[in-house]
Amino acid sequence: xxxxxxxxxxxxxxxxxxxxxxxxxxxxxxxxxxxxxxxxxxxxxxxxxxxxxxxxxxxxxxxxxxxxxxxxxxxxxxxxxxxxxxxxxxxxxxxxxxxxxxxxxxxxxxxxxxxxxxxxxxxxxxxxxxxxxxxxxxxxxxxxxxxxxxxxxxxxxxxxxxxxxxxxxxxxxxxxxxxxxxxxxxxxxxxxxxxxxxxxxxxxxxxxxxxxxxxxxxxxxxxxxxxxxxxxxxxxxxxxxxxxxxxxxxxxxxxxxxxxxxxxxxxxxxxxxxxxxxxxxxxxxxxxxxxxxxxxxxxxxxxxxxxxxxxxxxxxxxxxxxxxxxxxxxxxxxxxxxxxxxxxxxxxxxxxxxxxxxxxxxxxxxxxxxxxxxxxxxxxxxxxxxxxxxxxxxxxxxxxxxxxxxxxxxxxxxxxxxxxxxxxxxxxxxxxxxxxxxxxxxxxxxxxxxxxxxxxxxxxxxxxxxx
Amino acid sequence: xxxxxxxxxxxxxxxxxxxxxxxxxxxxxxxxxxxxxxxxxxxxxxxxxxxxxxxxxxxxxxxxxxxxxxxxxxxxxxxx
Numbered sequence: 229x230x231x232x233x234x235x236x237x238x239x240x241x242x243x244x245x246x247x248x249x250x251x252x253x254x255x256x257x258x259x260x261x262x263x264x265x266x267x268x269x270x271x272x273x274x275x276x277x278x279x280x281x282x283x284x285x286x287x288x289x290x291x292x293x294x295x296x297x298x299x300x301x302x303x304x305x306x307x308x309x310x311x312x313x314x315x316x317x318x319x320x321x322x323x324x325x326x327x328x329x330x331x332x333x334x335x336x337x338x339x340x341x342x343x344x345x346x347x348x349x350x351x352x353x354x355x356x357x358x359x360x361x362x363x364x365x366x367x368x369x370x371x372x373x374x375x376x377x378x379x380x381x382x383x384x385x386x387x388x389x390x391x392x393x394x395x396x397x398x399x400x401x402x403x404x405x406x407x408x409x410x411x412x413x414x415x416x417x418x419x420x421x422x423x424x425x426x427x428x429x430x431x432x433x434x435x436x437x438x439x440x441x442x443x444x445x446x447x448x449x450x451x452x453x454x455x456x457x458x459x460x461x462x463x464x465x466x467x468x469x470x471x472x473x474x475x476x477x478x479x480x481x482x483x484x485x486x487x488x489x490x491x492x493x494x495x496x497x498x499x500x501x502x503x504x505x506x507x508x509x510x511x512x513x514x515x516x517x518x519x520x521x522x523x524x525x526x527x528x529x530x531x532x533x534x535x536x537x538x539x540x541x542x543x544x545x546x547x548x549x550x551x552x553x554x555x556x557x558x559x560x561x562x563x564x565x566x567x568x569x570x571x572x573x574x575x576x577x578x579x580x581x582x583x584x585x586x587x588x589x590x591x592x593x594x595x596x597x598x599x600x601x602x603x604x605x606x607x608x609x610x611x612x613x614x615x616x617x618x619x620x621x622x623x624x625x626x627x628x629x630x631x632x633x634x635x636x637x638x639x640x641x642x643x644x645x646x647x648x649x650x651x652x653x654x655x656x657x658x659x660x661x662x663x664x665x666x667x668x669x670x671x672x673x674x675x676x677x678x679x680x681x682x683x684x685x686x687x688x689x690x691x692x693x694x695x
Numbered sequence: 696x697x698x699x700x701x702x703x704x705x706x707x708x709x710x711x712x713x714x715x716x717x718x719x720x721x722x723x724x725x726x727x728x729x730x731x732x733x734x735x736x737x738x739x740x741x742x743x744x745x746x747x748x749x750x751x752x753x754x755x756x757x758x759x760x761x762x763x764x765x766x767x768x769x770x771x772x773x774x775x
Contacts, residue, residue, distance in 0.1 A: 664754070
């Protein structure tokens, strides 16, 4: 295997480079769509048995958990049970080196009776955050997904209510497996508007039918009236012929009414078909394996102007954006805030484990209030520590979110700015992801180590020595 | 003035002002890397230790700039 690949990997790199050139030349650019909260997957992708929608960052988080579970099972199976020294293989050795190195590193910082607990938390957080961060480097993540019109809710001051509007920008269409292209030909109709149009077509058809029936009834009545006034014959013949007339006229008026009804519905069907013929979608475009998927026909697309006149028809076109199936989990505040909360709560747990209930005198230190002239300062310092622990949650979560979200935007922008050579920025993101994961986990370990130390007792000890 | 244009103007100015905070991070990174390079020059044997601590310090200093970045990102992409 190895000898086969020797010296041949460069051709893979060359092939990828040529593919990059081809895509940069062939595929028109789209404006990347940037949204801070995780995007909801479309209607129908709920968490089972609930109404809660799945976000694409949740998908990434689940993938990270599954990967970690796989690693855990793999390492547990490959570990030599007899403590043998024989290295069981490259991938396993990588983990062994990682654990050994970090164990030494953390041992230097937080070695002590609580080392195992601190190291477990450190390594868990490190691996989760590291895998989440490095997912931004995987091709297809953040770029391949559903195609949907870009709408947002906007407050309308005139009517005092929120309404869904479409935003300015480019339109893109669905290509092979969700890869997007610019397409400038459709006015978007939302699924609700489409249903309303169907509804009103039915109403219009019923109205046309009723009008046709009314017309026919009036005509029939007029004909009977004419017949009654024209013919001055005897009652028997008049009655008989009138009934015959009435029967034939009922038949024709039903035909006319049905024809009017069908005409209106046929016009509506033709309108819908015309939209489909231009590759225009309603709502969310179907994926290739779903019903209603229609492959894109490039010959039907038109160029779109860079700066359309706002009053023109072009400006009404809707930007179609990619809603990625998977978006990096650490670009969502929910993920980072959760890990930060777990970390800070575990810091308190380690503190209580090490110092007992006396750990909380760190926050509420009233013991010196009446003994020492500076007792009030101790109380204030304790309260500051309490606020500081809440600030830790904020700083943990926003540091990771900011670094990874900015990195995701950087990769977006650079992929469009230098479509052929965005590699240096991927290398940068590789290091940023690793360093942010290490910083997150290391800070947790350091705070845990600090929580196990009782400053209170040290002070009294120092006092005793001084006296 | 068009209210929409006013909103865009305010968002752009606010996001730009928020990024002034990144200057502090830059100064901090410069100071810590400068100190680390001096230390590495004086005793090259301790380069790995110094480098590790330098990268950690740089990451902490960078965090301040990242907070500013988060504020400006929120102004740009979350505020309506």
